[in-house]
Structures are given as C-alpha cells and as structure tokens.
Amino acid sequence: MNTTLRSAPIIEPQPLAEVGKHTPLNSIARLLLYAVLILCSFLFLAPFAWLISNSLKDASHAFDPNWIPRPIEWSNYARIFEEVPLLLMARNSIIVAFLGVVAVVISSSMIAYGLSRLHFPGRNLVFILVLGTMMLPGAVTMVPVYLIWKQLGLVNTFGPLWLGNLFGSSFYIFMLRQFFTGIPQDLIDAARVDGASYYGIYWRIMLPLSRSALLAVVIFEFQAKWNDFMGPLIYIQNPNLRTLPLGLQLFVEHMGYGQFHWELLFAASVLVTLPMIILFFVAQKQFIQGIATTGIKG
C-alpha cells in the first residue's frame, strides 16, 4: 500500500505548465536557493554513502566513525551469501513480484477502462468504493483475510502474497483511470465505426496507448512486492519460501543484538536496495521520455 500511492501522480495525463516562469528570482536569491538545495541533497544522500561505507568495513572496525573504511573488506559481500541463502530468497521475491505484477496490470487496467470509458448504472458507486478501499488500512481486515487464505489451504504458499492482485489495486485503478480519461474520444469513436467491440477497444487502443502508464504500474508493483514485509511475515513459515525482507529480518534476529555483524547486515541491505535503485533509474528514463513525447518539460 505504501509504495503504491507515492508514485501514482507521476503519470500526468494533462500537460504541465512550463516550470516557474513566473518567479524571476534575482541572482543572490538564486544562489541561496541552490545552496539550500545542495545542503538538503547532502542530508538525503548521506545515509546512502554511510550505508555503503559501513558495508565495506572490517568486523572489528564496524563502529569506527571514519567514512573511508580501512581496510576495505569486499569479502563482506561474499560472506553474506554464505550466511544467508540470499539467492534462494531473491528467487522467491522475484517469483512473487512477477506473478503480482502480471496479475495487477491486467486486472487494474481492465477495471480502470470500465470506470473511465464505459457508461453503466452504478459506475460512480464503484468508483467511490475504489477510493474507499484506497483509504482502508490493510490491518483492519488482516485477521479475516488470513482466515480466508487458511481456509483455502494456501497459508505457507506464495498464494496469499499475490493472488489478491487478480482483483486490481485501488491506487493503480485510480491512476490508470486518470490516464485513460485523457485518451482522445475520437480514436475510440473511429474504432467503433470500424466495428471494434469494447473489448477490442480496451485491447487495441487503450493498452497500446498507455504503455508508459502501464510500465509505471509494473515498476511500482514490482517495488511493492519486493519490499513487502508484512505479507511474508504472516503467511510464510517454510524457510524455502522466504522472500528477501523476511529473510533479512530473521537474519537480524539470528545475529542477535549483542554480536551484531553490522558490516554483513549493511552488505545485505545494499544488495536488497540496489535492484530497486536500478529499477528506479530505468523508470526515471521512461518517465522523462514519456513527458518529452507529450511535450511536457520535465
């Protein structure tokens, strides 16, 4: 839930106004602005630098305050694979994320098409329900939903972690609905004249024209599944089915607070975070491309 919202507004169907033409700042104010921005950037980036620096420290120097580790212990990254079955956990995370992404893209885009382009009685009520579930904390329904999966015999399988995606996710429905609304009616009318059904319009017009928005959903959901902690914590006990966040948490507990191997924990954290950062940069490119083609200045 957390990851889904943050990203929703990135896709803006309407053209954005050119940035800030109305604020002619004088050069001193501008200099000050950049100084503040650089300071803020430093505050935001310092934890990352610290994370990497500490992941390379020798165990006996783990608490040294220096930023440049001496000696630089690259072997931490090899050792972490010996301590935790990182590859197995990564495989599990990827399976869950893949299934979840495929399910949520298909279902959410269908629902969003129905809510944006088709008129039927009760449509507004359905949309209100979508907004309502967006605001409903998952914790409220946690117990009965667990009992449902238990009843279906799916506890301790990947099922509860992704099957719910088959029914759409309100944030993506909301976001795609906004996007679909921006697609010109002329295209749809033309397709109707050519004899396309509503299903054909969804498949041949809406989906191909919304590639950037759908890609955004793919990326956000992959991220959400990769980061999901509560789901695996509730549903997965089998060690062979642990995803990365669950495995890392157990690693934290296993290491015990007294003899924490910070350097290994940090190395593991870097490895778990890195794919998400790479994914974000890939998405950033797509995002900028998307706004460039629609003539928006990023």
Place this chain on the structure above:
Amino acid sequence: MHSESERTITPAPIPSARRPQTSAGRRRWLNGLRWNEETRAGLVFVSPFLFGFIVFTAIPLIASLYFSFTAYDVLNPPVWIGLDNYQRMLTDERFSKTLFNTLYFVVLHVPTAIPISLTLALMLNARIRGLGIWRTIFYLPQVTPAIAVGILWLRILSPQNGLLNQGLALIGINGPAWTIDADWVKPALVIMKSWSLGWIVIVLLAALQQVPKDLYEASIVDGANSLQRFRFVTLPMISNVIFFTFVMLTIFSLNIFTEPLVMFPPQVFGGQMGPQDSALFYVLYLFDQAFRNFRMGYASALAWVLFLVTIVIVTVQTIVSRRLVYTENN
C-alpha cells in the same frame, strides 16, 4: 485546463475525483437499468474489482466486527463474549500505550513532513537547473526497502558513533540516545520517516506545475509580491492536493509497522517493543495479538477501533479542510 470559475468551486477531498459527468453519462443514467451492450461490457470490466471488494474487503470487515465480540484462537470455534474484548482495552495498559505511541507519532510526523515537503517542492518549482537530478535525490530514499531503512537507521540513530549524533556534534549539539532513551524513540522514528517523504514532494511538485501561469501573470499585474502570490494563488490552487497528501500520510503513519519491528524486536527488549514499549505501535500490537498470541477476537476488536479512529481522523480533517478552503475562496 483550469477555468476561472473552477477556482470558486470547493475542491473535493480527492483531486481529480471531481471530473464532471459528461452529458452522455447523465443521459444513460436517466435511461436507468437499460441492459445494453455497454452496460454489460462495463460490468464485465469492473467485475474483478467487485469480486475482490466483496471477498477481501466487505466480508472481512463484517467478519472482523463479528470476531471482535468473540474469543477465538483459530483452533477452536469462536465463542461469543459480547463486549468483553472492548472492555478489556480499557484496562489493557499495553493498549493505551500503543494508542498513545501511535497518535503521538502521527501528531509529530504529519504536521512536520508536509511543510518540509512543500518547501522542497517549491524550491524544485523555481525554474532550477537539473530538476530531474534533484527530484531523483529526494525520491531515492523512497525506493529503499523498509527493511533496509530499518537496519540502516538503527545504526544512524545509534548513540554509539551513529551518523546523526556525529552530524549533531559538528554543530555543537550533544545528541540524545535516540534508540535507547524511551523519550527519544518516537522523535527518532519521525526523523527517519522524514527521510522518505519523496512521494509527497513529487505529488506537490506535480500540483505546483499545474497551477495556470495566467493566474500568476494576473497577480503580478495586480502588484502582488511573491509572498502574496504564494498565499493567494499557489496555496489555494494546490490546497486540495495538500489535503490529499495530509490524509494519506496520516493513514500511513497510523499504520507504521516494518521499521519499528526491525529496529526494536521484542527479543532484544525483554518482550517489549523498544525501551519501555516506546516503539509499540498500533498495528504491531494488533499483529502481536493476532499472530503471536492467537487472540483473533481481541485483535479484531483492535482492528475495528483502528477503523473507527481512521474514519474519525479523516472526517475531522475533511471538515477542517473544507473550512480552510472556504475562507481562501472568500
């Protein structure tokens, strides 16, 4: 895109939910339940949501209300005990602790995070060079998995050579024992959470970029200075988006879970969440009752109280924001 008249309309709680219904839509509404091809297709397309809503939202919501009046340990059938679970909350010290912790965290976090994000968004909106790079920097913490955030910040906040206290020492402040002193645990978590407010910045920036230029031009012609432009043009135009982020951040903060669980595991603090249960947040307690103690009935009662608290807070925020938006329009 935005007409003059639109400014006088009180913005609905959710931005863009106020798309006016087309005349065609209205006509079809008047036709009532005509079972035509479009109606059928529409229902087919939204049917996955309706099924999911009934099975995974509506029924669980009602079921958890029922369970909240029972004692239920999963192994044996639920036993009706009336209001006992709710009565129990009144005397449960850990419950009042968790409620206090959570509300305290929300009150500390939400009103600070929104102004910080707005400031960052305003700076990014000031025709600066390399917008993409700045935006990336502020968004990056957001893509970091919560589990890694927890591990990283446990060390940053450490009184023993932690990054934060090192930084504070640079400006001559002797930092507190963030993760050990019960009084400082929640401010510590607020600082940690303020690191990942990138999504609010992005949302507010998008809203700022959509404020029509001609409004600014008109205000400049009218002789408004930049502060007045912010107060009388920018703020009213993005007030509904600010409200949206305010509500969502409140809901997220009420549900904080992963980071405190990683940072303050009960194994370390003698069964408590952090020093003197200072990191025992609502959903952590609910989870603990449901899946560690198998008190599904009590957990369901906790869930319903959370549900009601959420509704009350969102309603109050809606009422307050309507007032604010109203005065701005006058």
